[in-house]
Amino acid sequence: MASSLEIxxxxxxxxxxxxxxxxxxxxxxxxxxxxFLILVGPSGCGKSTLxxxxxxxxxxxxxxVRIGGKNVVGMPPRDRDIAMVFQSYALYPTMSVADNIGFAxxxxxxxKAERAARIQExxxxxxxxxxxxxxxxxxxxxxxxxxAMGRALARHPQLFLFDEPLSNLDAKLRVxxxxxxxxxxxxxxITSVYVTHDQVEAMTLGSRIAVxxxxxxxxxxxxxxxxxxxxxxxxATFIGSPT
Ligand code: ADP
Ligand code: MG
Numbered sequence: 490m491a492s493s494l495e496i497x498x499x500x501x502x503x504x505x506x507x508x509x510x511x512x513x514x515x516x517x518x519x520x521x522x523x524x525f526l527i528l529v530g531p532s533g534c535g536k537s538t539l540x541x542x543x544x545x546x547x548x549x550x551x552x553x554v555r556i557g558g559k560n561v562v563g564m565p566p567r568d569r570d571i572a573m574v575f576q577s578y579a580l581y582p583t584m585s586v587a588d589n590i591g592f593a594x595x596x597x598x599x600x601k602a603e604r605a606a607r608i609q610e611x612x613x614x615x616x617x618x619x620x621x622x623x624x625x626x627x628x629x630x631x632x633x634x635x636x637a638m639g640r641a642l643a644r645h646p647q648l649f650l651f652d653e654p655l656s657n658l659d660a661k662l663r664v665x666x667x668x669x670x671x672x673x674x675x676x677x678x679i680t681s682v683y684v685t686h687d688q689v690e691a692m693t694l695g696s697r698i699a700v701x702x703x704x705x706x707x708x709x710x711x712x713x714x715x716x717x718x719x720x721x722x723x724x725a726t727f728i729g730s731p732t
Contacts (some may be wrong), residue, residue, distance in 0.1 A: 491522035491680045492557035492647040499552035501538055501704075512538050513704045516552070525674045525681045529688065531727075536684040537705040540650050543682065544571050556647060556732070558595030572646035574654045578637035580625040587612075587621040590639045597644065611639045614676050615669070631662045635669065642677060649674075649681040655690070667694055688728055692716070700724050 496569045501513035512535045520526045528536050541547040543554055545566035553560045554644045556654060559646055561569050582590050587608050594604045612618045634654065641649065651670070673693060674681055691698050692712045699709045708720035719725035 491678050493522045493555075494518075494520040494648060494680055494682065495553070495555040495558075496520075496539070496543065497553045497555065499539070499542065499549045499554070501535070501542065501547075502550045504702060511704060513549070516704075516706055518699055518706065518709065520675055520680055520682060523678045524682065524697065525695055526678075527691045527698040528682060528684045528701060529691035529698055530686065530701035532686055532705075534701045536686075536701060537586065537652055540573070540652050540682065542685055543648070544650055545569050560720055570647040571651065572644070572648070573650045574638055574640035574641050575652050576656045578633060578654075578710075580633060580636055580640075582625050584624070585621065585634050586617065586623050586625070586639075589625070589636055590621075590643050593640065593644045607643055611643050614642070614673060615639050630658055631666060632635070634658065634666060638670075638673065642673070642679075646679060649677075649679045651683040653685055656685075656687075663690075670694065692728070700727060702727075705726055 496516055496518040499513050499516040500511070502509045502511050504510060509716055516539060518526070528539065530536055538547065542549050545561065545564060549562060554562055556569065581592065584592070591604050591608045591612055594607060608621070609618070612621055615638060617632065617635050617639065620628065620632060625636070628636065655666050658666060667690060683694060695712065697709065697711055698715055700707045702714060702723055708724045715724060715728055719728060
C-alpha cells in the first residue's frame with residue numbers, strides 16, 4: 490500500500506535574528522498515495538531544502554510533514570522509511586552490483602534467499618539483470634544511476650525522493666532515464682516527489698507539478714493546467730506558455 494504525503498504550512502528560515510533568511514514560505518503540498526509529483530523551480534528556490542525536510546535531514550521552522558497521515562517532524566531519517574536519489578550517487582566501489590543493491594537488505598537482516606529474490610526483482614524492474622556481477626567501475630553513467638535507483642528501491646520505501654538525479658547525465662541519456670524512471674514508478678507504485686530545474690523534464694514526467702519560486706509554491710496542477718492556465722506571469726514565462 491502506497492502512503493500519502495502532506496506538506497502542511499512549512500516555513501523554513503536559516504540563521505537567527507535579523508540575519509536570518511526565509512527559504513520556504515507557507516508551503517502546502519498534498520501528494521496522493523502512489524502519485525508522482527514534480528517540484529520544479531530555478532536554482533536556489535528551496536527545492537532541496539524542502540526534500541531534506543521531508544527526509545528528516547533538516548527540520549522546518551514551522552509546519553508539519555505527514556507520511557500516511559502521521560506527522561514525522563522530529564523523527565530521525567532512518568525511521569521514516571524514505572529512499573532518496575541524488576545526482577551524485579555513491580555506490581560501494583568494491584562491491585558487485587548485486588551486493589550494492591542488497592546492502593540495505595543485509596543491514597536489515599533479511600535472510601539470504603529472500604534477499605537474492607528481491608535483488609532479482611529489482612534488477613528485472615530496472616533491466617540490469619545482466620550487470621549484477623559487475624563492479625561500479627565497469628558501468629556507464631546511466632547504468633550506475635540505475636543501480637543507485639535499484640539500491641533505493643530494494644527495501645520497498647514508503648516514499649521516493651529524487652533530487653535532480655539526471656542533471657549530471659548527457660542529454661540523450663537523460664531522455665532515456667526519464668522513461669526509465671516513469672516505468673519504474675508505474676511498476677513500483679511508490680509515492681514519489683521528483684525535483685528538477687528543467688521545465689521539459691517537469692512537463693513530461695509528472696501527473697502534477699508544483700512550480701516554485703523564492704520559497705513559495707506559485708502553482709500546483711497538471712501539466713495541462715499549468716500550460717494553459719498559468720497562475721501568474723512568472724509561471725507563464727518559466728513554463729513557456731503561449732501568451
Ligand atoms: P534549490 O535546491 O532549489 O537550488 P536550496 O534548497 O538548495 O535550493 O536552497 C534554497 C536557499 O537556501 C538558497 O538561497 C540557499 O543558499 C539557502 N540555503 C540552503 N541551505 C542553507 C543553509 N544550511 N544555511 C543557509 N542557507 C541555506
Ligand atoms: Mg537543489
